[in-house]
Amino acid sequence: MISNPIRRYGAAILMLLTMAISGEVLAKTHEKTASHTAPAAKKIVSTKVSSKQEYSRNSVKSSPLPDLRKYPSGTPRKKAFLRTVMPYINSQNATITADRNWLISKQYDSRWSPSERTRLKEIAKSYKISWAGNTRRVPWNTLLERVDIIPGSMVATMAAAESGWGTSKLARNNNNLFGMKCVKGRCNNAPGKVKGYSNFESVKDSVNAYAVNLNTHPAYKSFRKSRAQLRKADQEVTASTMIHKLKGYSTQGQSYNNYLFAMYQDNQRLIASHM
The missing domain is CATH 1.20.5 (Single alpha-helices involved in coiled-coils or other helix-helix interfaces)
Structure with missing residues (x-):
């Protein structure tokens, strides 16, 4: 028990x-x-997701321009526009700076690897410079005059001015932020597109085409010369300086430059906050 x-x-x-x-x-x-x-x-x-995250994500994906008319005119729309375009502008200038720094590092180098020759050939082709492949006869002056940045604030100001802060029909239908006309015989006059103007698949393509245009077209040779002079004098290439050096972009001449400069001054802080 x-x-x-x-x-x-x-x-x-x-x-x-x-x-x-x-x-x-x-x-x-x-x-x-x-x-x-x-x-x-x-x-x-x-x-x-906030609108800022939304447009940052679209920028990374290289998307077409979103419809910015849904934002109230003024600061909200300007911010949305800058969130959309600035990542592309900064990325473009970063790529240009990397190529320029590499060119400077190779300028007095007598030894070239096959990959370095290939890279130089690609850069020369991108900037429409003729080079036969002889590393002892590289057109350094022309290369360094063309392979250089366009101040980001200047690019953003021109994009805003030409596209009405991204709301123009040309910007919405063609992803064309800079009012760039197409070359005769190469225009894509697809339905819904603004005829006579370049049509781009994305905002990134529009920004890239604008940079290539200013860095290669004969019409902007004086712009590139002025920039090169600033470099030689060891002075900073800024929007306030280079806007006044741009000639031939508009039929309005100097009055167009004055308009751009006034627009840049009015929005300088806002643009700088998105750089």
Whole structure:
């Protein structure tokens, strides 16, 4: 016959085991519940994307220009426009700067690897410079005059001026932010496109074409000469300086440059905050 103390001791052990098993079951139940609810909560948070994140994401994906007319005119629309275009402008200038720095590092180098020759050939072709492949006869002056940045604030100002902060029909239908006309015989007059003007698949393509245009077209030779002179004098290439050096972009002449400069001054802080 089992004594009362032993019986009470056994009951206590049984109770402890029952509590332990129950706790483990509850813990597993809680773990399973949490594993189902956590993603749902995360999903709800991730759907609340700000307009700034939205346009940053579109910029990275090289998307067409979004419809900025849904933003109120003034500062909200300007901010949305700058969030859209500035990543491309900065990326373009970063690429140009990398190529320029590489050219400077190779300028007095007598040894060239096959990959370096290939890179130089590609750069020369991109900037419409004739080079026969002889590393002892590289057109350094022409290369360094063309392979250089256009101040980001100047690019943003011109894009805003030419596209009405991204709301013009040309900008919306052609992704053309700079009013660039197409060459006769090469125009893509597809339905819905503005005829007589270049048509781009994305904002990035528009920004790239603008940079190539200013850095290669004979009409902007004086612009490139002025920039090269600033470099030789070890002076900074800024928007306030280079806007006045741009000639031939508009039939309005100097009045167009004055308009651009006034627009740049009015929006300088806003543009700088998106650089």
